[in-house]
Amino acid sequence: MKEMNTKKRGPLLLLILVAFSLFCWDLATVDLATVAQGTFRYLKDFNSGTCDTTIVAIVPSDYEGLDVIKSRTSDLSYTEVENMVRKAVELQGGFDSVIKKGNKVMIKVNLVGGNSPSGQGENTDVRVPKALVKIIHEATGGDVELIIAEGSARSNDNPDEAGSVWENSGYTDLLTDPYLNGINLRLLNLNQAISDLEEVNLGDQGTAAPHDYKFHVHHEELKADVYISVPVLKIHNPGITCVLKNQIGTAPGSYYGYNKSNGREKDGSNTPSKIHPVIANQDWSEEEIVDLSNIAGIDYIVVDALMCLERSKSYNGNNQVRMNTIVAGADPVAVDHVCAKLFCLNPDDITHITLSEKVGLGTNNPELIKIKGASIENVRKKVKKTGSIQGQFGQSNRIWILSKKYDGTVMNTEYIPNEADLEPVAGENNWSEPVYFFDNMLDLLSFYDGATNMVSYAFTYFYSPEDKKAELKIGSHEDMIVYLNGVAVYSYSGLRGSTSELDDSKEINIIKGENRLLVKTLNRTGIYTFSLNICDYESAEQYGNNRVKGLFFYTAKEEPSGIEDRHSMSEKLLRNYPNPVTNSTQIEFELPYAADISVDVYDLEGRLVSHLAGGFYSAGYHKMEWTATNMTGNRVSTGIYLCSIKSKDFNNSIRIFVK
Numbered sequence: 001m002k003e004m005n006t007k008k009r010g011p012l013l014l015l016i017l018v019a020f021s022l023f024c025w026d027l028a029t030v031d032l033a034t035v036a037q038g039t040f041r042y043l044k045d046f047n048s049g050t051c052d053t054t055i056v057a058i059v060p061s062d063y064e065g066l067d068v069i070k071s072r073t074s075d076l077s078y079t080e081v082e083n084m085v086r087k088a089v090e091l092q093g094g095f096d097s098v099i100k101k102g103n104k105v106m107i108k109v110n111l112v113g114g115n116s117p118s119g120q121g122e123n124t125d126v127r128v129p130k131a132l133v134k135i136i137h138e139a140t141g142g143d144v145e146l147i148i149a150e151g152s153a154r155s156n157d158n159p160d161e162a163g164s165v166w167e168n169s170g171y172t173d174l175l176t177d178p179y180l181n182g183i184n185l186r187l188l189n190l191n192q193a194i195s196d197l198e199e200v201n202l203g204d205q206g207t208a209a210p211h212d213y214k215f216h217v218h219h220e221e222l223k224a225d226v227y228i229s230v231p232v233l234k235i236h237n238p239g240i241t242c243v244l245k246n247q248i249g250t251a252p253g254s255y256y257g258y259n260k261s262n263g264r265e266k267d268g269s270n271t272p273s274k275i276h277p278v279i280a281n282q283d284w285s286e287e288e289i290v291d292l293s294n295i296a297g298i299d300y301i302v303v304d305a306l307m308c309l310e311r312s313k314s315y316n317g318n319n320q321v322r323m324n325t326i327v328a329g330a331d332p333v334a335v336d337h338v339c340a341k342l343f344c345l346n347p348d349d350i351t352h353i354t355l356s357e358k359v360g361l362g363t364n365n366p367e368l369i370k371i372k373g374a375s376i377e378n379v380r381k382k383v384k385k386t387g388s389i390q391g392q393f394g395q396s397n398r399i400w401i402l403s404k405k406y407d408g409t410v411m412n413t414e415y416i417p418n419e420a421d422l423e424p425v426a427g428e429n430n431w432s433e434p435v436y437f438f439d440n441m442l443d444l445l446s447f448y449d450g451a452t453n454m455v456s457y458a459f460t461y462f463y464s465p466e467d468k469k470a471e472l473k474i475g476s477h478e479d480m481i482v483y484l485n486g487v488a489v490y491s492y493s494g495l496r497g498s499t500s501e502l503d504d505s506k507e508i509n510i511i512k513g514e515n516r517l518l519v520k521t522l523n524r525t526g527i528y529t530f531s532l533n534i535c536d537y538e539s540a541e542q543y544g545n546n547r548v549k550g551l552f553f554y555t556a557k558e559e560p561s562g563i564e565d566r567h568s569m570s571e572k573l574l575r576n577y578p579n580p581v582t583n584s585t586q587i588e589f590e591l592p593y594a595a596d597i598s599v600d601v602y603d604l605e606g607r608l609v610s611h612l613a614g615g616f617y618s619a620g621y622h623k624m625e626w627t628a629t630n631m632t633g634n635r636v637s638t639g640i641y642l643c644s645i646k647s648k649d650f651n652n653s654i655r656i657f658v659k
Contacts, residue, residue: 038207038208038209038210038287038438039209039437039438039439039443039446039447040435040436040437040438040442040443040446040447041435041436041438042432042433042434042435042436043358043399043433043434043435043436043555044433044434045204046358046359046360046436047204047205047359047360048357048358048359048360051357051362051363051365051368052363052368053368053369053370054329054330054331054334054362054363054368054369054370055091055092055093055329055330055370055371055372056092056327056328056329056331056334056335056338056369056370056371056372057087057088057089057090057091057092057327057328057329057371057372057373058088058325058326058327058338058342058371058372058373058374058375058376058379059084059087059088059091059325059326059327059328059373059374060072060084060323060324060325060374060378060379061074061076061080061084061324061325062324063084063087063373063374065087065091065373066080066083066084066087067083068080068083070324071324072322072323072324072325073322073324074324076306076324078127078130078131081125081127081128081131081306081326082127082130082131082134082135084325084326085128085131085132085135085302085326085328086131086135087326087373088302088326088327088328088373089135089302089328091328091372091373092328092329092330092372093330094139095135095136095139095140095300096139098226098299098300098330099136099139099140099144099225099226100140100225101140101141101143101144102143102144103140103144103145103225103226104144104145104147104223104224104225104226105136105144105145105146105147105224105225105226105227105228106147106149106188106220106221106224106226106227106228107129107132107133107146107147107148107149107228107230108149108150108227108228108229108230108246108247108249108250108296109123109124109129109148109149109150109171109230109231110123110124110150110230110231110232110241110246110249111123111124111150111152111165111166111169111171111249112152112153112165112313112314113165113168113169113314113315115164115168116165116168116169116314116315117168117169117170118169118170119306119307120307120315120320121232121234121307121308121309121315121319121320121321122232122234122309122313122314122315123165123169123232124169124230124231124232124304125232125304125306125307126169126170126171126173126174128230128302128304128306128326129148129174129230130174130177130179130180132228132230132302133146133148133174133180133183133185134179134180134183137180137183142182142183142184144184145184146183146184146185146186147185147186147187147188147220147224148171148174148185148186148187148188149187149188149189149190149218149220149221149250150165150166150188150189150190150249151189151190151191151218151249151250151251151252151253152165152166152189152191152249152253153248153249153253166187166189171187172187174187175187188218188220190217190218190221190249190250190252191252191253191254192218192252192254193254194254194255196218196219196220197216197217197218197219197252197254197255198216198217198218198219198222199214199215199216200214200215200216200217200222200295201213201214202214202215202291202294202295205294205359206291206294207287207290207291207355207359207438208285208287208288208290208291209287209438210285211288211291213291215251215288215291215292215295216251216252216255216256217250217251217252217292217295218250218252221250221295221296222295226299226300227296227297227298227299227300228298228299228300228301228302229243229246229247229296229298229300229301229302229332230246230301230302230303230304231243231245231246231301231303231304232303232304232305232307232308232309233303233304233305233308233323233327233339233342233343234308234309234310234312234313235309235310235311235312235313235343235383235384235385235386236312236313236386237386238286238289238350238351238352239340239345239349239350239351239352239353239394240336240339240340240343240345240350241313242303242335242336242339242340243293243298243301243303243332243335243336243339244289244290244293244332244333244336244352244353244356244361245289245352247289247292247293247295247296247298248288248289248292250292250295250296251288251292286351286352286355287355287438289352290352290355290356290359290361293332293352293356293361294359294361298332298361299330300328300329300330301327301328301329301330301332301335302326302327302328303326303327303328303335303339304326305323305324305325305326305327305339305342306322306323306324306325306326307320307321307322307323308320308321308322308323308343308383309321310343310383310384310385311383311384311385311386311387311542312386319384321381321383323342323379323381325342325374325379327339327342331362331363331369332356332361332362333353333356333357333361333362333363333364334362334363334364334368334369336350336352336353336356337353337363337364337366337369338369338371338376340353341376341380342376342379342380342381343380343381343382343383344380344381344382344383344543344546345394345546346394346546346547346549347364348364348394348395348547348551348552349394349395349533349546349547350394350395351395351398351440354395358436367574367575367654368575382543384542384543385542385543385545387542394533394535394545394546394547395440395533396440396441396442396473396475396502396531396532396533397460397462397532397533397553398436398437398438398439398440398442399434399435399436399437399460399553399554399555400434400435400437400442400458400459400460400519400555401424401426401431401432401433401434401435401458401459401460401555402431402432402435402444402447402456402457402458402459403416403424403430403431403432403456403457403458403459404430404431404456405448405451405454405455405456406454406455406456407453407454408453408454408455409453409455409522409524410522411455411479411480411481411491411493411520411522413455415455415457416457419457419483419518419520420483420486420487420488420518421486422457422459422516422518423516424459426555431459434555435447440502440531441475441529441530441531442458442529442530442531443528443529444456444458444521444523444528444529444530445523445526445527445528445529448523448528450526451523452523452524452525452526452528453523453524454522454523455520455521455522455523456520456521456523457518457519457520457521458518458519458521458530459516459517459518459519459555460517460553460554460555461514461515461516461517461553461554461555462510462514462515462517462534462551462552462553462554463513463514463515463550463551463552463554463655464510464511464512464513464515464548464550464551465512465549465550465551466512466550467509467510467511467512468509468510468548469507469508469509469510469537470507470508470509470510470534470535470536470537470548470551471505471506471507471508471534471535471536471537472484472489472490472505472506472507472508472532472533472534472535473502473504473505473531473532473533473534473535473545474490474502474504474505474506474530474531474532474533475496475502475503475504475529475530475531475532476492476496476521476529476530476531477495477496477525477527477528477529477530478494478495478496478521478522478523478524478525478527478528479491479492479493479494479521479522480492480519480520480521480522480530481519481520482517482518482519482520482532483516483517483518483519483520484508484510484515484516484517485511485515485516486516489506489508490506490508492504495525502531502532502533502545508534510534510548510551513604513642514604514640517532519532533545533547534547534548534551535547535548536548536549574587574588574589574643574645574652574653574654575587575588575589575654576588576626576643576654576656579656579657580657580658580659581626581628581656581657581658581659582659583627583628584625584626584627584628585625585626585628585656586623586624586625587599587612587623587624587625587626587643588621588622588623589621589622589645590620590621590622591617591618591619591620591622592619593619594616594617594618594619595616595617595647595648596615596616596617596647596648597613597614597615597617597645597646597647598611598613598614598644598645598646598647599611599612599613599614599624599643599644599645599646600612600643600644600646601626601641601642601643601644601656602641602642602644602653603639603641603642604639604640604641604642608631609630609631609636609641610626610629610630610631611631612624612626612643626643626656628658636658637658638658638659639657639658640655640656640657640658641655641656641657641658642654642655642656643655643656
């Protein structure tokens with residue numbers, strides 16, 4: 001059995017696996033005994049690492065930097081697609097630091113439909129990897145081995161054959177394409193015989209507990225020096241199919257079954273078995289997406305956003321969305337973040353994006369993502385979501401601190417005095433450390449070790465970039481009360497007919513800055529769950545249920561770096577480093593034009609703490625230091641502060657944590 005893949009693809013894969021314990025919190029304090037694997041994990045036990053600034057390039061067909069400019073509604077020639085790929089790779093920084101001479105490079109495409117021709121939106125447009133092959137060959141002087149790989153769910157059941165999906169989508173033609181003559185290129189069907197597979201044990205870096213954090217993948221994936229993901233952008237149940245979701249194709253059908261649902265015997269025979277249905281309930285979860293992405297160790301990404309699909313991963317005759325765009329980057333989480341926004345979705349609503357950041361696969365922090373080429377605002381299109389329950393809603397908030405359990409079956413008793421005004425501290429006074437739940441319906445029954453006839457509390461803060469009306473999306477099995485900033489804004493009494501997530505809603509008013517949220521729930525029957533999200537209003541359900549733009553949940557001791565205003569403001573760039581702040585922090589901002597500005601630090605009550613800069617500033621990059629002191633030069637107390645940059649045209653801020 002192969003342990004965690006250690007090829008040099010990124011810092012995460014070089015980390016030493018460390019054991020963690022789910023029992024670090026005083027069990028007697030919270031009445032917690034045993035924990036079902038995969039139900040929850042303490043936030044501190046995620047090995048997230050440190051994220052750096054990354055570049056994502058967006059090149060639509062009408063980008064002014066292209067030699068030939070075409071409308072985004074036009075059909076494109078191969079030459080025009082290749083020029084877009086070249087420009088995107090160039091803007092992102094090129095391959096010099098990614099691919100070396102003599103490397104084996106695996107290009108993982110997304111092939112779904114066996115009868116779907118290239119350019120229809122269901123499969124990665126063959127012109128994109130073709131261009132990529134040509135560019136890499138040139139960059140290395142031909143001293144490189146190139147493999148285009150996929151384990152299509154609809155591939156031929158014979159694991160030794162590529163199947164019609166490769167032929168109909170144009171990929172087999174690449175091997176005889178005169179434009180690629182002399183290039184060391186081959187196709188690889190990852191649905192190979194069991195003997196070609198290796199088991200990878202992710203150990204404590206894994207998240208998919210039903211698999212015991214172990215996956216079988218083709219041995220060539222593990223031997224590749226460079227791994228490039230080339231997905232087609234489309235809507236799917238997990239929110240989007242893009243970089244991370246593309247890695248489901250690395251799970252071989254010879255082991256997990258074709259369509260990734262029926263299963264087959266491990267000897268590679270066609271005898272149906274229960275390998276996959278037993279393991280993963282006949283569907284690939286977000287955790288499996290994250291783990292397979294971790295194993296892949298994605299080094300680079302080129303996204304085919306030429307012809308995209310809404311409502312489904314498969315073309316159905318009327319769900320195409322032409323965008324004529326190529327996206328390139330080296331951070332898979334950041335690229336998925338950008339592509340979600342190109343579909344007018346909130347990246348924080350897509351579990352495999354946020355969870356991948358937690359395990360260290362990249363950044364979901366917009367302040368660390370620098371866009372080159374066209375702006376997101378200029379390219380994005382509003383697309384329809386899938387009609388399934390799983391795809392209609394963004395993920396509920398999954399990180400909370402939890403109280404101990406209180407014996408009782410009524411909700412009108414204050415089990416904690418002045419419950420509406422609680423501001424608990426994680427890890428103190430019978431409250432847990434921050435807990436991450438692996439499902440939208442938080443499994444409190446497992447957390448409280450199966451206890452019934454009890455009441456408990458869950459608490460979180462959230463930051464809103466503005467005062468506004470929002471929609472509280474909520475679900476629970478039994479009674480619950482929701483307090484927002486000390487006011488009961490939602491209550492439910494009784495048993496719901498189902499435990500569907502987010503099946504109720506309530507209009508609420510949220511305030512700019514920090515908000516407090518307390519959820520009180522009752523468990524009598526043994527089904528103890530709830531889910532919660534805070535969404536923008538949208539009259540058309542097919543576009544709705546997106547978390548409020550810029551809204552961010554956090555807990556008091558989580559200290560997430562850079563809780564910033566999540567508006568994609570093209571007028572400026574504002575960030576600081578380090579965050580949290582121990583001694584001092586560098587505050588950076590960029591102006592597209594000269595302007596009179598003021599840079600100030602405020603506390604959460606809106607009181608001025610420190611004036612950092614004011615007056616006329618030229619266009620471009622500027623930097624200044626804040627030493628965590630107030631107007632009189634005294635050290636400020638531990639807490640959250642807002643650094644604001646203002647002019648007559650814009651007013652925005654970031655949050656700074658002072659230790």
